[in-house]
Amino acid sequence: MNSPWKGKAKATNQDYDDLRPTITYRHLLSNNLGVRDPLRVVALCDSDAFYAACERIRLELDPSVPIVVQQWESLIAVSYPAREFGISRMDKIKDAKKKCPNLLAVHVATYKEGEKEPGYWTDIDTRTHKVSLDLYRRESNKIISMFKEALPTGEVEKASIDEAFIDFTRPVREQLLERYPYIAQVPVDAPNGIDSPLPPPPPIKWDDLGTVILPEEIDSAGEQSNIEVDGDATWHDVALSIAAELMRKIREDIHSKLGYTTSAGIARNKFLAKLCASYKKPNSQTILRNRAIPDYLHPLPFQKIRFLGGKLGDALAKEYDVSTVGDLLTVSLDEIQSKFGENALWVYEFLRGIDRTEVKEKSALFKSMLASKNLPKPIIQPSDGHQWIRILAAELALRLNDARVSMPTLWPKSIVLHARKGYETSRSKQATFPFVRNVTVDVIATAADKLWKDLTDDAKTVNITSVQLAFTGLEKTEMGQKSIEGFFTTRDVQQTSLKRSREDDEPLVSPEKTLPTSSYVEAVSFKCTRCRKTIALREDQATGGPNEVAQRLATLRSEHGDFHFAQDLAHSTDGSVPVPRGSSSKRKKVESEGIAKFFIKK
């Protein structure tokens, strides 16, 4: 009999009574057990000192160089070689350099007023620049793609810019059946048919699969090699070992192809995978077997558990005046429920190594997209807001169009501008985002400028200390196949003139006083019959001779038609980014600068 830990025998043993479930042929052969699958295996894989690694690779440096990434005066990433010098994220750049004179400090890329794309400038100033995490997002996506490619039947959930959960249950199941064909069929003489338990599992070779966490009594008996002669292994352990094997291969692949080292945790569910991923870093992986769970969790400060790191964890600690998981095991579910209501059940289960949350790819990847900037020097003149808006707009344009490479039909329902005035809480304004094909800086900035006007109203002076610009309601727009016809009838669309009744949604550039002077303003937009949006020329395109403007408007209409075509095409085929037809060639380069650029990236 294993006594999981000393001192607290009986009552808590039951807390972990699901660690060795009997596994039957039904479990193995049925396909949709989901989170209750006794052979479930989940991994959390995260990149080591990710931002630092991105910069190191961008600069083609040796992995051994001590490098940190700085954001203004503080550090946001410290490479492992730099940590050897005792540098931590809390340090100021100066202290870090004191600890390591050879330290390479790279400032994150920034958007700079007047520049369309983020870059690495020499004159970085928090008053005029805004940090860009773009490089890291792109690199992150590469890694995620490799997970998905390697595991066509696995589920991959991006958890943050440098972490992903991977559900290995299916890939492992496939391997189990392939490697051990004798369990793929219920034996004729099985006593309970498909509900008979599986035969004893094969011996497991844990060598090279990572660090295997062991229960205390085995662990203290020393000799990791003991586990190889462990007669107590289960089929779940086999499953873990296969996942570890797959995980290791993928990690090696990522390392050789992209250069990043990663650390992974492999266990029966998400929270345990996440927990043991940090057991040993960098460039390593850790496996938590079910039988080791009680000993592993018992002494653990529960505030290290995902979602218990904040107020909830504090409240728990305070309420019961305790700090470890073991301490909390004596608290009944009812008791927790009476004080923590909603959260009680999952807290209770987490403490017992249970986590029923699924690994699920986020369908939209995200529901909103936000770019923000705290202003060291507050905006006083409302007119000074525009420069920041353009910078935020540039970031959003880049990110949205980037996301569209893999998701061409991604569309934001609305755009929101937040501004905080001094100490006051922030105020916001939002509007429906216009349905234009090319989401350029200008399109976004124009929409945002309007919101800005609403927010600052007509105040002569303001005191704005923070600005945030966001897309919300980001979704894949679904469109019918027949709408391709819509493209071919674009001519009709073009004929459609501005004289429409009344609009229920705001046009991007409404003919009103927000726009300066130009007498053409009212003639520089059209309303598409298809999407019922008003599409307008940029302000700077709306100037010049009437013929010129008319020409540009025609181009715009054509592009808009292209947009519908592209959307439809993307929807009806494989999702690859379609090339707009016969457009740009005959187009003058007058205005394409900010346009083509964004649609087809690179």
Place this chain on the structure above:
DNA sequence: GTGGATGAG
């Protein structure tokens, strides 16, 4: 629709 709270890193 707006703003606050929470949490991750």
Place this chain on the structure above:
DNA sequence: CGCTCATCCAC
């Protein structure tokens, strides 16, 4: 630590 980003929910 200060900053950046995302989600959820009450009003």
